[in-house]
Amino acid sequence: MLETIMSDYKALARRWRPQSFHYFVGQQHAITALQQSLERQQVHHAHLLTGTRGVGKTSLARVLAKGLSCMTGITATPCEQCEHCKAIEAGNYIDLIEIDAASRTKVEDTKELLSQVHYPPVQGRFKIYLIDEVHSLSANSFNALLKTLEEPPEHIKFILATTDPQKLPVTIQSRCIQLHLQQLSQHDISKHLAKILADSQVPFSEEALLALAEAACGSMRDALSLLEQALALNQSHIDNQLVHDMLGRAPKADIVKLIQAIASNDKIEITTQLEKFEHNQLDYHTVLDQLISQLYEITSDQVLGTRSASLDQTTLTADQIQLYIQILVRAKSELDLYPDQTIGFNLTILRMMTFKLDQNNLTELISQQQVSIINTEEKPPKTATSPTKNPSTVLNSNSPSRTDSESQALKSSQATNTPNKLATKREHSVQTNRQDSTNDWHRISQSTQCRGMIAQIIDKSIPPSDLTTNHWDIQLCDTKLNNLATKAFEDKISALCLKVLSRTISVSLIPKPVVDNEKPQARQTEDKINRDTPANTTSKRMKAFAEALDAKPIESTSD
Template sequence: MSYQALYRVWRPQSFADVIGQEHVTKTLQNALLHQKISHAYLFSGPRGTGKTSAAKIMAKAVNCEKMPVSEPCNECPACLGITDGSVPDVIEIDAASNNGVEEIRDIRDKVKYTPNAVKYKVYIIDEVHMLTIGAFNALLKTLEEPPKHVIFILATTEPHKIPLTIISRCQRFDFKRITAQDISKRMVHIANETSLEYDEKALQTIARAAEGGMRDALSLLDQAISFSTGKVTVEDALTVTGSISQNSLNKLARAIFEKKISEALGTLEELLMQGKDPSRFVEDFILYFRDLLLYKTAPNLDEVAEQALQDEEFKTLSEEVLPQQIYEYIDILSKTQQEMRFSNHARIYLEVCLVKLCQTERAQTQVDGPQFQELYKKIEALEKEIKWLKSNSQPVGDSAPKQPAQAPRRPARNAGKEFRVSPGVVTQVLKEATRQQLNDVKSHWGEFLNILNERQMRSQAALLNDAEPAAASADAIVVKFKYDIHCQMAMENHTFIQTISQILESQTGTDFKIIGVPEVQWKEIREQFLQTSKNEGDESTAEEQDPLVSEALKLVGKDLLEIKK
């Protein structure tokens, strides 16, 4: 055959020709210059990234007559013989078809013989992960301590399948995927050298479709050249690769963003009529939105574009669409891609996906509007309340009023921080309070707390852990709270107060009014009430309401207690 594929004709013959693997080639070149050559190498990485080519270049470099050099001269008999395959001391083995123990034993037996034509005998074992366990075991000892004239170079696309005992005996180099920019530059060089007429965007389309493999890119370029009529155009590249044109992606994305369902479905119909594969379409669309997101958030990032070309429509759309919308688009497309793998009706899934993309954005707009308006109103009301509290708060040194004004529905606040209850309300209960009523309420208090816990109201019941009844009349109870904040939270929760009243009514048969008071304020009100009662000569009720007297009565009983002023 007179014609050879481009990837064979333009196979790298020196480390400088290996595209996108500078981290590997630089290390190997330094090792060659300093003559620190290892006995075994492992080249791993995706297909078409230059593993086997680098292995053959290494074989030429170590056997070059001008050694030590960083590049083979490709002029001496050793380099020329290795290039055309006439040197028998460089042996390429395909492990996919020679993976048995016998083939490896044959290598082990022949490795002891010195090379015939060159200095080093080099074994290049491609797809080494295909060897069996027995073959790996047969290679193990030889790989670890080969003769001085032997070098092993193992190449694989799946290094995880190689035993660790093999990997540990080799210098490992990981080849990475080649960027679309580097692939495009290499194809431009080849096209210029071969006087090929081409459209630059066509080469960029092929480079993105190659998915990081230089060999795949050159194979696609070969097909595009055969398909074209003298000049490789963008349409030729799209037809060969099966990719979606940039205009179609922009048009479809614009229709989705503007919620034009009919236009989006019409564009999809055109693409499917052109023979585009639904699975490839979803993949290209996901990559398009990925590029849109990266360009919007990091426009200066290298190698941003994976699928999309950064034309004017692409840039305009990136300014209009929000990142949250792109997240939603990618999520829906990814779920559709998963579902399409297990169905024979890919077109239906695509149509439903496009409708969902359009309607999801519309639903978000409809739902978010009223919710945000309501949220803005609440925030505005809170800001007004905070402003009012700040304007009505008093400095620490100022004297606060003894009796703050009573609010119509909830207790007033002092200095915007402490919870204050109207002393008149508490004093009225003290005037009517009796010891019998208080003891009756206290006898049911423990059971009352248990009922709250049983009703799954533990968080509310926790507010009453440090609270206790301090006074009780025929229709009201004063509950003393140790902490102001607990008193405030309890008293401002009207549902909670109503629940307490209902439970106490079911226990005692009386519908009590609950009045909460912080412990500090309770002491002030109690002292004031005692002073008033003393002047009136009626201190019995006040004494019964004294917390110290109440605790003493609990401990020793009324008969053993003597109260003295």
């Protein structure tokens, strides 16, 4: 009797697998596309279902197979009562071939599969190939599948499923109708779990189901597995404490207390919460995620106005919250580097207590860092005046105590300072122009368009003395580049200047003079080759032979 009960037991994920389109949770976009194609009887020969684990790829493929194979006809609402629908639900329908590509990656397996494609279906109107985890196939297997996937026989339908579509060749993806199944929301998952528990007549709390949905990370199968684990711990009731202990999570109230204690610098409460977390042996990675989520709710409340009753007493500023989130995110990657995760988590909390932003101090610090605008114009030298009087007082004063000699000296000083000021400005302008010219040559040499032979000319040449003019005389520094001093390269450099500097500049390339005693290497090589050629050697031998016979060459005459 016990063996019969054990054999009849099915896991929740199998027991609650959707058997028709209206049983699915979410994925409305993919369901609508498949339903309309079935209703119009215009079903593509290849579908690619992508998405993370446990979002319904295989279940949706089987329901599509039901719609294509139902004995009532091609329909978006399979009857689920005919022989074909029941066989597909039981997993023994002969014309639905399910293949686990992860265990059959070799090209021989793919060729064996494709050798059966041309045979017609046995029972239904289509032979359907469901290839799960198709990204695990080898490159040769994909190549063998390409032709059949592009032009299959009329009775063949392919349904490919994968969790990693990036690994699929583009040639495979382009031959399929791709439907991406999204991660499910926490609300949809918790609502479905509540429906299952209500059907099983098991009491539960909404917070516990939300915690299970959050831990599932958008996967319905993971949520059902976690719910089944919770039912194994307590079949009579699913409450908050049970789920938190099972997942290694801290209750939300404790997370809020810890954040409020950090904000108010309550060392006793912080110590109490840290000891409680250590005693309950929580998963500190999960607790860090909870702290980040709670801080996110607080900053959303402050910025967007989404009120939450648990955050009324929080006195953290928006800047302080952003600093805490940054500390927690960094702690997630460094937590396993500490000798113990408890030490790493406690040090993170201590770091949050240490680094706090005081708004008054921050404003004062900013005011201290302000840089005053300094007039960089060179001022003329001041005139010699009495220590008790400033220059403006001396200039504007009409006091009778000023003598004629002082007034004459003041005018002379002003006349002298005016040329000095103009000279200084002129010198500054010349220096600026020189710097700009040097920058122009540097911009040309560092430009991405300066490449090839143009780059060699620029690198091994002397720039013009004045780059501000519209004509540049560029002196080459290497005799090997003298053959490049042509009109074609001059025009190319002019075009480069127009692109980089937005200026029209005519260019003249001046070759480097060749010293007589320094024959170029190419010329030396050419002379050596000419001396050693067989033609020259033969000519010398013929001349010696002719001299020995005292013979003269016969002049050729044209007929």
